[in-house]
Amino acid sequence: MIRNILQSIQGVEIYPIISMMVFFGLFISVLVWFFRADKNHLRTMAQLPLETSDETEHVQLHKRSN
Numbered sequence: 001m002i003r004n005i006l007q008s009i010q011g012v013e014i015y016p017i018i019s020m021m022v023f024f025g026l027f028i029s030v031l032v033w034f035f036r037a038d039k040n041h042l043r044t045m046a047q048l049p050l051e052t053s054d055e056t057e058h059v060q061l062h063k064r065s066n
Helices: 002-008 014-036 039-050 053-065
Strands: none
Touching: none
């Protein structure tokens, strides 16, 4: 039933192409951001869940002094 409905819509074949282009564009954007991101910042963010509150305060104070 759904197949018959989709076949009756004019220009429906363009929607999967547009969806793929949007997904591909977003994927490439994330890759570009990842490779251009500051590695020290990424390491700091990765370690935050593992630190105690004293260490977190120390990192925040260190950032403020720079």
